[in-house]
Amino acid sequence: MKDKKGFLVAIATLLIAIIAISTLHIYLEIYIFCLTMEEKLLILKEVDRKTNNIADIQFSILSKIFKEKIKELSKKGLSKNEVKKQIRSEYIRKTAKIWNQSELKSYLNIKNQSLMFWIVNVHVNEYRTIEKGNTLRIIDGKKIYPRSICSITEVNFSYENGEYGVFYKKNEVFIACIPLRYFKLYDIGHNIIKKLKNKEISNPLPPEDFIEKYISSISGKDGVIVKYSISCVPIDSGSASYICTLDFFLVDLYAKNSDATIYRVDFPKVKFYYKRLSKS
Amino acid sequence: MIDILCTTIVAIIFLLAVLLSRNKYAYLAQLHKELRCQYLGEKIAKELLGNLPKQGEWVFIEEYNCHWLDNGNIQCSSNTALSNLTATSRILLYNNNKIEIIDVIVVCGDEG
Numbered sequence: 202m203k204d205k206k207g208f209l210v211a212i213a214t215l216l217i218a219i220i221a222i223s224t225l226h227i228y229l230e231i232y233i234f235c236l237t238m239e240e241k242l243l244i245l246k247e248v249d250r251k252t253n254n255i256a257d258i259q260f261s262i263l264s265k266i267f268k269e270k271i272k273e274l275s276k277k278g279l280s281k282n283e284v285k286k287q288i289r290s291e292y293i294r295k296t297a298k299i300w301n302q303s304e305l306k307s308y309l310n311i312k313n314q315s316l317m318f319w320i321v322n323v324h325v326n327e328y329r330t331i332e333k334g335n336t337l338r339i340i341d342g343k344k345i346y347p348r349s350i351c352s353i354t355e356v357n358f359s360y361e362n363g364e365y366g367v368f369y370k371k372n373e374v375f376i377a378c379i380p381l382r383y384f385k386l387y388d389i390g391h392n393i394i395k396k397l398k399n400k401e402i403s404n405p406l407p408p409e410d411f412i413e414k415y416i417s418s419i420s421g422k423d424g425v426i427v428k429y430s431i432s433c434v435p436i437d438s439g440s441a442s443y444i445c446t447l448d449f450f451l452v453d454l455y456a457k458n459s460d461a462t463i464y465r466v467d468f469p470k471v472k473f474y475y476k477r478l479s480k481s
Numbered sequence: 482m483i484d485i486l487c488t489t490i491v492a493i494i495f496l497l498a499v500l501l502s503r504n505k506y507a508y509l510a511q512l513h514k515e516l517r518c519q520y521l522g523e524k525i526a527k528e529l530l531g532n533l534p535k536q537g538e539w540v541f542i543e544e545y546n547c548h549w550l551d552n553g554n555i556q557c558s559s560n561t562a563l564s565n566l567t568a569t570s571r572i573l574l575y576n577n578n579k580i581e582i583i584d585v586i587v588v589c590g591d592e593g
Contacts, residue, residue: 210488214488214491225502232506239513246523253527254530257530262575265578295578
């Protein structure tokens, strides 16, 4: 009877010990699980922080190139396609040059897996509406207006680490704008060129008066001002026929009033022939 | 007699299990501290991205004051940072067409 009681006590003690040890191990397992989760979270935090860092750098590169290129190209009055092409190629070139540095590869390496990103699109467009959530930066002047010129880039980020079970994907759209309404000014300027270039114009007014009248019909409308100078040389001495050269640029008053540093578009000189008709 | 014997054996097994688990627990606790310190380092590095101190100035983030070191890195520490546990996070700065890599060294406090 006594041995039976002792046996029961021993079994009870054994059970208590098994429960205690199991509890301890369960606690440790839960602790390990929590630490694994924390480690995953930490990797995600690091990936997210590096993504933001890279995105900010990409946005700075785009902003800088966009401003520099528009400043340079507006002096030549280049077309939309040319502007777009030059900004895109410069942005891709500079991005590749920067991120191919070997020391940056180690920065992109997180737990033996590389954080990858690629540029999906680079657009140069007029500002109409900006979707909520897109990152917009005004990089010249204080304010943008409808038809202001903007550069838009889309960057995709991806990180996959099967060992830790961490997967991350992100898509960012950046928009850098300057108040200059480049394409509007480009259209006005090229209409002037189209109307005059290599044309023969016959009019009773002196050529200077004719141009002044023509320009004043365009200038001042919708915040666009035409500044010009004209020089005419008679084809023969005493002749009423002239070869004229018009040198002009357009000023965007909205951009100028917004304290922008780029507020005008220059155009190539236009040569045209002018015949002053006698009034009779 | 058998009950005392069994109880003693079970107690010894239990003690051994506890002692063996202690090392594991100490290792996990240390790992936890390190993770928390790295987590704090990440948080501070993220905050610093938009709030970098100027040379000679201090910036306070999460009760940690951050300043530039002579070697071009940033160190963040708090008044309670008594432990020697540190976490290093790297951030990139874009200046004049060049990218600089900055180490943000966070000296974690007891809470780390």
